[in-house]
Every structure is written in C-alpha cells, then in structure tokens.
Amino acid sequence: MAVFGFITGYLIPFILVLSLLVFVHEMGHYLVGRWSGIRVTAFSIGFGPELVGFNDKHGTRWKISAIPLGGYVKFWGDEVASSRPDFEGLGRLTEAERSQTLGGAKLWKRAATVAAGPIANFLLAIVIFAILFGVYGRSVSDPVVSEVRADSAAAAAGIMAGDRLVALDGSAIETFDDVRRYVSIRPETLVTVTIERNGQRQDLPLVPKRTELTDQFGNKVEMGLIGVVTNEQSGNFRRIQYTPLAAVREGVIETGQIISGTFRYIGNLITGRMKADQLGGPVRVAQASGQMATLGLAAVMQLAAILSVSIGLLNLMPVPVLDGGHLVFYAIEAIRGKPLGAGAQEIAFRIGLAMVLSLMVFATWNDISNLIG
Known part of the structure; x- marks a missing residue:
C-alpha cells in the first residue's frame, strides 16, 4: 500500500x-x-x-x-x-x-x-x-498593521498597530501580500519601510529576521520576516476579479516577480543570508507535486507555473x-x-x-x- x-x-x-x-x-x-x-x-x-x-x-x-x-x-x-x-x-x-x-x-x-x-x-x-x-481572481488585503509581534524587526523599528505600510525602499505597495513577498527574500538586509500614521508619513529602517518556518506539510522554509500581521477588520479582506486582459497583465507581473525573486535568492546564497539546503532536486519536486495535488487543480497549476x-x-x-x-x-x-x-x-x-x-x-x-x- x-x-x-x-x-x-x-x-x-x-x-x-x-x-x-x-x-x-x-x-x-x-x-x-x-x-x-x-x-x-x-x-x-x-x-x-x-x-x-x-x-x-x-x-x-x-x-x-x-x-x-x-x-x-x-x-x-x-x-x-x-x-x-x-x-x-x-x-x-x-x-x-x-x-x-x-x-x-x-x-x-x-x-x-x-x-x-x-x-x-x-x-x-x-x-x-x-x-x-x-x-479564481486574487484574495488581497490592505497593508494595515493590526498587530506587531514582540521582539520583531518591526517592533524594534517602531512600527505600531494601525500603521499603514505605503512603501518599501521607495517602491509603493498596495497589498499586505506585497509586503510579505518583498521582505521574505531579503533576510538580514536593510529595508526602509514608509508608514502612514495619523495622516503623516515617515521612513523607518529595519532588517527582516531570517526565520525558519514549517508549512502545512511539514516542509521547512527559510525566509525574511518583519513581524507584522493584519486581520479582516484592519486589512479589509476582499477578492479581486480580473478581465482577460488584466489577468494576462497580472500573469506577466507574477512571472517577473518570480524571476527577480530567484535572482535575489541566488544573491542571498552567495552572501550567506540564506542556506544552500533550500535548493531542491527531483525528489523535492516530486514531493511538492504530490502535496499540491492534495490541494486541488489550482495549486498544481500554480506549482507548474513556478x-x-x-x-x-x-x-x-x-x-x-x-x-x-x-x-x-x-x-x-x-x-x-x-x-x-x-x-x-x-x-x-x-x-x-x-x-x-x-x-x-x-x-x-x-x-x-x-x-x-
């Protein structure tokens, strides 16, 4: 069996x-x-x-x-x-x-x-x-902080609950997922976070902590975290639906982000900010394929695209x-x-x-x- x-x-x-x-x-x-x-x-x-x-x-x-x-x-x-x-x-x-x-x-x-x-x-x-x-569209939330984890990079930088994150290193962000994607590939790298608090903007420097997480299948994944979370009330959770042309544009953007993220990961390997044991071969690909298959067709398609x-x-x-x-x-x-x-x-x-x-x-x-x- x-x-x-x-x-x-x-x-x-x-x-x-x-x-x-x-x-x-x-x-x-x-x-x-x-x-x-x-x-x-x-x-x-x-x-x-x-x-x-x-x-x-x-x-x-x-x-x-x-x-x-x-x-x-x-x-x-x-x-x-x-x-x-x-x-x-x-x-x-x-x-x-x-x-x-x-x-x-x-x-x-x-x-x-x-x-x-x-x-x-x-x-x-x-x-x-x-x-x-x-x-399927895309589930998004606003980059508004509902909680700051204790002893986190965000706490050390002075970020507070209720702050809205509006830019990272000068690049505007629109969703909370933009924050997660940006900092996850920049562990131990100085990042300037622009926040909006009480109608005023200010720049706060911080360094995402290299953190090892375990996903729902027990796989260990290393990434950078700053220690902020949002909730449905603060983040205004919603789903965006795309027209065919907009979906293609998002597909181009997503593919470009994966390419840039890959180069960033290689750079992190060279500089020692990430460990080389994250590199996977055919066994890990087979494992990931099986795991995604349990989550449905959309998950398998996403894995195939990556x-x-x-x-x-x-x-x-x-x-x-x-x-x-x-x-x-x-x-x-x-x-x-x-x-x-x-x-x-x-x-x-x-x-x-x-x-x-x-x-x-x-x-x-x-x-x-x-x-x-």
Missing part, C-alpha cells in the same frame, strides 16, 4: 507536471528550429531507452523515454542530445546540407532556436497565471550543455567573427556537464537530507 500510495500520490503528479514543462520547453526549440529550416531528428520526453515512439513525415522521431527527468530535441548534425555539434560529420556535408543543421545555420537562427526553449517556459508560466487570475519559470532560468545559466551556454558561445562568435574551435568547445562541454551533474547531486543530497531529517 505504501508503494502504491507513493506512485499515485507523488510519482504520477510529478511525472505529469514535469513532462508538461519539458514538452513546452522542447517544443519551443522544435518550432523555431523548424521555422529556421533546421532539420530535427528526434524529439524526446525523458532520457535513456525509448519506451514508445513514431516517425513523422519530416523524419523526426517522436518518443517517450524511460527516465522522466527532462527531454531533448536532437537536430541534424548534432553529436549528442545537448546540441554539441558533430564537427567531423558537418565537414562532410554540402553547403546546402549544412544550412539545415543547427551548427551550420546562420547565427541568428541558432540563437533564436536555442533561446526559444526558455522563452516557451516563461510564456507557459504567464498563461497559467493568467488562467488562475482570470478564473517550476516552468525555474526550468527556463536554469536553462539560461551560462553553462555549456545548457541553453545559456550555447548562447554564450554564439555571443563570442558574434564578437570574434568566427566560432570557437572544436577543441575549446569540447572542453567547455565537458566542464559544463560536470557542473550540471554536480548541481544535481548536491540538490538530490539536500532532498535526501531533508527527508531523513
């Missing part, structure tokens, strides 16, 4: 969510590549041995493979699925044939094809968020074997007027593969440690 529960409760939701995100990412590569005149030899969801597949009239092998932890589009002239060119093979092709390979296409076509994968993930996130905002942004950003990292690494190669080629030599690219690909594998091992170790702990 335990194995069956794991499969139905965690594994299946994980595979479904990840497969959707991978499909959209690879479809971005595929569509722009085909539009650019580049031949595609394989489109795979998953890695490893093929489970099922078929060939289309263009000679592309569409397949589902055994290891559901990603996928790839393999272009004609690529040596491996990571789009590393087969330099020897390309040298044996005619000019017309080379133009149909990724390595032989014009520089702008290669860049567009590679960038299309992450862009597709960002667009998917926008669409999902737009649907959620359009169907993961889609994460996949897009991960692939834009300037690491060879990832899309960002290819874009770096193309930028160097544009500056030099010619591509890097085969030897230099080979070394870079090997280093990049080692970096990606190391990150995966580290993230999976974090997953296992959190499960054991």
Whole structure:
C-alpha cells in the first residue's frame, strides 16, 4: 500500500507536471528550429531507452523515454542530445546540407532556436497565471498593521498597530501580500519601510529576521520576516476579479516577480543570508507535486507555473550543455567573427556537464537530507 500510495500520490503528479514543462520547453526549440529550416531528428520526453515512439513525415522521431527527468530535441548534425555539434560529420556535408543543421545555420537562427526553449517556459508560466487570475481572481488585503509581534524587526523599528505600510525602499505597495513577498527574500538586509500614521508619513529602517518556518506539510522554509500581521477588520479582506486582459497583465507581473525573486535568492546564497539546503532536486519536486495535488487543480497549476519559470532560468545559466551556454558561445562568435574551435568547445562541454551533474547531486543530497531529517 505504501508503494502504491507513493506512485499515485507523488510519482504520477510529478511525472505529469514535469513532462508538461519539458514538452513546452522542447517544443519551443522544435518550432523555431523548424521555422529556421533546421532539420530535427528526434524529439524526446525523458532520457535513456525509448519506451514508445513514431516517425513523422519530416523524419523526426517522436518518443517517450524511460527516465522522466527532462527531454531533448536532437537536430541534424548534432553529436549528442545537448546540441554539441558533430564537427567531423558537418565537414562532410554540402553547403546546402549544412544550412539545415543547427551548427551550420546562420547565427541568428541558432540563437533564436536555442533561446526559444526558455522563452516557451516563461510564456507557459504567464498563461497559467493568467488562467488562475482570470478564473479564481486574487484574495488581497490592505497593508494595515493590526498587530506587531514582540521582539520583531518591526517592533524594534517602531512600527505600531494601525500603521499603514505605503512603501518599501521607495517602491509603493498596495497589498499586505506585497509586503510579505518583498521582505521574505531579503533576510538580514536593510529595508526602509514608509508608514502612514495619523495622516503623516515617515521612513523607518529595519532588517527582516531570517526565520525558519514549517508549512502545512511539514516542509521547512527559510525566509525574511518583519513581524507584522493584519486581520479582516484592519486589512479589509476582499477578492479581486480580473478581465482577460488584466489577468494576462497580472500573469506577466507574477512571472517577473518570480524571476527577480530567484535572482535575489541566488544573491542571498552567495552572501550567506540564506542556506544552500533550500535548493531542491527531483525528489523535492516530486514531493511538492504530490502535496499540491492534495490541494486541488489550482495549486498544481500554480506549482507548474513556478517550476516552468525555474526550468527556463536554469536553462539560461551560462553553462555549456545548457541553453545559456550555447548562447554564450554564439555571443563570442558574434564578437570574434568566427566560432570557437572544436577543441575549446569540447572542453567547455565537458566542464559544463560536470557542473550540471554536480548541481544535481548536491540538490538530490539536500532532498535526501531533508527527508531523513
């Protein structure tokens, strides 16, 4: 029963969510590549041995493979699925044939094809968020303080019940959730809070405390807190409904906030304001997928949108074997007027593969440690 529960409760939701995100990412590569005149030899969801597949009239092998932890589009002239060119093979092709390979296409076509994968993930996130905002709206409350926690950053700064928070570091805020989102990714960082009290405004400096919280599923999450709360009376709890156009705008804003929040988190890791054990791998994603599935379709869709942004950003990292690494190669080629030599690219690909594998091992170790702990 335990194995069956794991499969139905965690594994299946994980595979479904990840497969959707991978499909959209690879479809971005595929569509722009085909539009650019580049031949595609394989489109795979998953890695490893093929489970099922078929060939289309263009000679592309569409397949589902055994290891559901990603996928790839393999272009004609690529040596491996990571789009590393087969330099020897390309040298044996005619000019017309080379133009149909990724390595032989014009520089702008290669860049567009590679960038299309992450862009597709960002667009998917926008669409999902737009649907959620359009169907469910958004629950909001005014940023009015009903209580200040004792020994909190807000108490030390002099914030009082009844104060209205109107800006953070000079940026206007409209809802209490804006406050939570802003300070949560700024632990141990000086923040200037502008409050309105008795019709007068004043700026109060404070430093959000790095705090470890436990969510409803028992997962530990680290974030910055200032120690203020609101209630229905002070916050004027309400639900905002959006028109389709407004929902799309909110989807763009939400996606942008996730991207900026991710960069802020990376910066916090570098500066030591957050611990690296927050990084998760496939085990944690599977766990989160199962947990969100218990909360309903909207929660799963929200998780899918967040993961889609994460996949897009991960692939834009300037690491060879990832899309960002290819874009770096193309930028160097544009500056030099010619591509890097085969030897230099080979070394870079090997280093990049080692970096990606190391990150995966580290993230999976974090997953296992959190499960054991």
